[in-house]
Amino acid sequence: MLQYTIRRLLSLIPVMLIVSIIVFLIVHLTPGNPAYLILGEDSSQESIEQLEVQLGLDKPMVVQFFSWIGNVLTGDLGQSVYSSEPVTQIIIDHLGPTFSLMVISLVLTLLVAIPTAIFVVWKRNTALDPIFISISLLGVSIPEFWFAMLMVLCFGVAIPIFPVAGYIPVAEGAINWFYHLFLPAFVLAAVEIGLVARMLRDGMLESVNQDYTRTAKAKGVKESIVLMKHVFFNALIPTTTVIGTTIAGLLGGTVIIETMFTIPGIGQLLIDSIYRRDYPVIQGVILFIAAIYVLVNLLVDLLYAVLDPRIRYD
Amino acid sequence: MNFKKHNKISLAIFGIFLMIGLIGCSSEDVSKKDNTANEQSPGESTKGGTLHIAYASEPDTIDWMYTSATPTRDIGWHIFESLFALDNDYKTRPMLADSYEISDDRTVYTINLREGVKFHDGSEMLSDDVLASIERWRKASSVGTIANRYIDSVTANDDYTVEIKLKEVYEALLSDMSAPKSALMIIPSEIAEDAGEQPLKPEQLIGTGPYKFEKWDRGKEINLTRFEEYSAREETDWGGLSGKKVAYLDEIKFQIVKDPQVMINGLKTGIYDYAQAIPPDLYDVIESTPNIDPITYINGYSTITPDKSKAPFDDLKARQALNHALDKEAIAEATYGNKEFYKLDGALFDPDQKELYSEDGLDQYLAYDKEEAKRLLSESDYDGKPIKIMYSNNNENYKKISQIAKQQLEEVGFAVELVSYEWATYLEKWNDPANWDLVVIGWSTRFSPSELGMLVQDTASSGWYNSERWGDLLDDWGIAETGEQKQEVLAEMNQTVNDELPFIKVANETSFDIKSDKIKDYDSWVGQRFWNTWMDE
Numbered sequence: 054m055l056q057y058t059i060r061r062l063l064s065l066i067p068v069m070l071i072v073s074i075i076v077f078l079i080v081h082l083t084p085g086n087p088a089y090l091i092l093g094e095d096s097s098q099e100s101i102e103q104l105e106v107q108l109g110l111d112k113p114m115v116v117q118f119f120s121w122i123g124n125v126l127t128g129d130l131g132q133s134v135y136s137s138e139p140v141t142q143i144i145i146d147h148l149g150p151t152f153s154l155m156v157i158s159l160v161l162t163l164l165v166a167i168p169t170a171i172f173v174v175w176k177r178n179t180a181l182d183p184i185f186i187s188i189s190l191l192g193v194s195i196p197e198f199w200f201a202m203l204m205v206l207c208f209g210v211a212i213p214i215f216p217v218a219g220y221i222p223v224a225e226g227a228i229n230w231f232y233h234l235f236l237p238a239f240v241l242a243a244v245e246i247g248l249v250a251r252m253l254r255d256g257m258l259e260s261v262n263q264d265y266t267r268t269a270k271a272k273g274v275k276e277s278i279v280l281m282k283h284v285f286f287n288a289l290i291p292t293t294t295v296i297g298t299t300i301a302g303l304l305g306g307t308v309i310i311e312t313m314f315t316i317p318g319i320g321q322l323l324i325d326s327i328y329r330r331d332y333p334v335i336q337g338v339i340l341f342i343a344a345i346y347v348l349v350n351l352l353v354d355l356l357y358a359v360l361d362p363r364i365r366y367d
Numbered sequence: 368m369n370f371k372k373h374n375k376i377s378l379a380i381f382g383i384f385l386m387i388g389l390i391g392c393s394s395e396d397v398s399k400k401d402n403t404a405n406e407q408s409p410g411e412s413t414k415g416g417t418l419h420i421a422y423a424s425e426p427d428t429i430d431w432m433y434t435s436a437t438p439t440r441d442i443g444w445h446i447f448e449s450l451f452a453l454d455n456d457y458k459t460r461p462m463l464a465d466s467y468e469i470s471d472d473r474t475v476y477t478i479n480l481r482e483g484v485k486f487h488d489g490s491e492m493l494s495d496d497v498l499a500s501i502e503r504w505r506k507a508s509s510v511g512t513i514a515n516r517y518i519d520s521v522t523a524n525d526d527y528t529v530e531i532k533l534k535e536v537y538e539a540l541l542s543d544m545s546a547p548k549s550a551l552m553i554i555p556s557e558i559a560e561d562a563g564e565q566p567l568k569p570e571q572l573i574g575t576g577p578y579k580f581e582k583w584d585r586g587k588e589i590n591l592t593r594f595e596e597y598s599a600r601e602e603t604d605w606g607g608l609s610g611k612k613v614a615y616l617d618e619i620k621f622q623i624v625k626d627p628q629v630m631i632n633g634l635k636t637g638i639y640d641y642a643q644a645i646p647p648d649l650y651d652v653i654e655s656t657p658n659i660d661p662i663t664y665i666n667g668y669s670t671i672t673p674d675k676s677k678a679p680f681d682d683l684k685a686r687q688a689l690n691h692a693l694d695k696e697a698i699a700e701a702t703y704g705n706k707e708f709y710k711l712d713g714a715l716f717d718p719d720q721k722e723l724y725s726e727d728g729l730d731q732y733l734a735y736d737k738e739e740a741k742r743l744l745s746e747s748d749y750d751g752k753p754i755k756i757m758y759s760n761n762n763e764n765y766k767k768i769s770q771i772a773k774q775q776l777e778e779v780g781f782a783v784e785l786v787s788y789e790w791a792t793y794l795e796k797w798n799d800p801a802n803w804d805l806v807v808i809g810w811s812t813r814f815s816p817s818e819l820g821m822l823v824q825d826t827a828s829s830g831w832y833n834s835e836r837w838g839d840l841l842d843d844w845g846i847a848e849t850g851e852q853k854q855e856v857l858a859e860m861n862q863t864v865n866d867e868l869p870f871i872k873v874a875n876e877t878s879f880d881i882k883s884d885k886i887k888d889y890d891s892w893v894g895q896r897f898w899n900t901w902m903d904e
Binding site: 083084085086089090091092093094095096097098100135136137138143146147202205206209210213216217218219220312313314315317321322325328329330 | 425427428434435436509568584585586587622623624625626628629632633635636638788789790791792794795796797798808818820823826828
């Protein structure tokens with residue numbers, strides 16, 4: 054297991070290297086120049102050239118790449134072209150809101166999806182199942198931005214119970230923090246609930262017809278215990294994969310929701326940096342997101358072994 | 368369809384349960400505003416309150432001297448002040464200066480500073496600080512670099528007197544010093560010297576203004592608080608950036624909000640008190656919304672600029688054909704819709720800018736005549752190759768203008784191709800004449816003829832305009848002393864643009880903000896100003 058983990062961690066290096074080359078190329082080959090943006094439309098050519106020298110943009114791209122990647126290897130992601138703040142610090146600052154949003158929507162998702170799926174499987178031969186499938190499909194296919202607008206109009210404006218925008222750090226009051234994030238987290242969860250519940254239901258229905266389930270029932274084990282012990286746990290593997298990608302996706306930023314609720318998270322940061330051509334920040338954020346994806350995937354793989362003792366990595 | 372209803376209903380029920388739970392335990396936490404005691408009777412200005420502003424574009428820096436960007440300007444002028452400032456009619460008035468004298472040969476300016484003016488760090492503003500600030504302005508500001516050509520030396524006679532010697536007569540010095548963009552803001556000498564040509568860091572944002580910089584959460588908000596030791600002028604509020612300023616508000620929060628719908632919802636529910644840059648098509652909605660007032664103010668104008676470095680528009684005949692082909696009334700009406708949001712006026716400055724506006728020399732502004740355009744086009748060198756109209760797709764107005772202009776130009780025989788880019792790409796493409804023949808863009812309000820970016824000689828922004836006549840007029844402006852002389856130069860400037868058509872003006876534009884009716888005695892000028900205004904909680 055340990056060996057496997059180390060091997061997987063080592064394989065991160067080439068992955069991240071390839072990601073960094075691709076990111077650097079895309080970012081630098083996109084037209085646009087931060088110097089023009091900083092100085093505005095009526096700036097003189099000389100002041101632009103001066104700023105380019107200052108920002109190091111006058112050097113050949115290969116030189117820029119190697120000086121950047123060299124710094125990245127020592128853990129320095131560079132500085133923002135605009136605020137001169139270290140990129141690492143900027144990412145940490147924007148991680149709080151995104152992480153908060155991820156946690157709340159994940160908790161909401163699990164709280165709703167797991168009991169629902171179990172209930173549906175328990176009542177599998179009733180009319181509940183087709184209704185469940187339809188609703189979960191609806192949840193998955195509703196456009197996020199539309200649902201967000203609807204929620205804001207209903208519970209923000211028409212019945213003004215929740216704030217329509219804003220973010221309060223958890224340090225300034227946990228209740229207020231939750232209160233501001235509930236609506237956006239709920240919108241995000243609506244999609245995930247459908248996905249996770251469907252996944253879990255399908256997995257459970259599959260194991261309901263397995264031999265071991267029948268054996269358990271034949272032994273006279275109670276229906277509820279059969280469902281929880283034999284069926285539920287065996288359906289967890291594919292569900293864990295879905296939850297894993299969900300976490301990675303949410304941590305990578307949910308641009309639309311963050312914009313609609315003005316939450317200063319990673320998604321907003323990325324979009325703003327792209328519009329401003331803040332090269333070091335764009336590169337840093339994408340590298341960060343890539344690393345999160347790879348790490349979460351590794352965690353999910355390791356979790357398989359915990360959930361299913363038959364899986365061994367050595 | 369039924370399922371959708373079910374889903375909504377169950378969501379609604381779920382939401383209501385949660386809400387009940389939340390409200391029960393957090394009724395105090397959720398109050399949106401700091402309630403400050405209001406001892407005085409309603410109608411009288413009261414101190415206190417936090418103003419929440421939904422602000423559309425986050426500035427790159429709040430260094431008001433370093434850049435001419437509008438967000439920097441509008442936030443910066445609450446923190447900083449200059450020696451001279453423009454009043455409501457855009458006339459220069461002393462601000463941090465107490466008085467000034469100009470020598471008989473008009474080359475020596477002696478400026479007496481107001482005594483006892485405090486910086487936000489508690490130190491007093493003295494001539495040393497002014498010297499260092501002027502020094503920085505001459506290098507770091509786009510306006511200052513122009514004035515720098517005429518300045519010989521700047522010296523301090525004593526702690527409260529500064530003397531500026533000019534190399535030659537330059538009557539625009541005071542108006543340059545009061546320009547509200549890339550402004551000559553006065554900051555402590557150590558900071559000015561330390562920063563040099565770099566933008567000020569947040570901890571260096573120390574000015575003399577009625578509000579002081581508190582903190583900046585990038586991507587979230589910029590906070591200003593009242594400067595308790597602010598030394599106001601004793602006269603009345605002259606409007607603009609001049610006169611007596613009183614900071615009634617405890618705190619001003621510029622909160623970065625990108626979506627106009629969020630802004631409006633936020634104003635309706637009391638999260639924000641003021642919101643900036645609302646799309647004009649929402650004007651009717653706002654007018655009929657109780658407790659929200661619309662605010663409109665001038666914001667420069669839209670232009671179509673031909674590239675004069677190559678065919679076809681290096682030929683004046685082709686530019687005249689262009690001007691005659693464009694029906695500006697139709698373009699403006701289709702683009703801006705509501706009459707509240709545009710004005711057809713061909714002058715280089717806005718009629719509100721009384722010191723800079725001239726209504727003479729505008730005979731070619733509304734010259735729409737299809738037949739004449741066709742005739743001029745046939746006489747020009749135009750060879751029928753498609754011309755490229757370039758615009759930035761981040762602004763609906765310029766997109767519409769481009770599309771209508773294309774149609775109108777095709778009617779008189781131009782072949783036209785539209786190209787659009789996102790803003791950053793657009794700025795880069797602008798610098799190469801190979802990328803475009805016409806650009807459609809808006810220019811924010813300018814405060815001096817030398818700041819008219821679309822006329823700066825031999826630059827991309829002016830489409831490589833090159834005119835001795837315009838250069839001479841800028842020199843004339845530099846020596847025009849009296850109001851009458853200035854008016855003459857301004858009329859001649861209008862005439863020059865009319866004759867040479869370096870750019871074609873479409874229409875004056877209007878900005879649209881909204882505010883809660885709790886904000887009293889508010890006066891916007893050319894951007895938001897939150898002194899002398901107060902909140903009725």
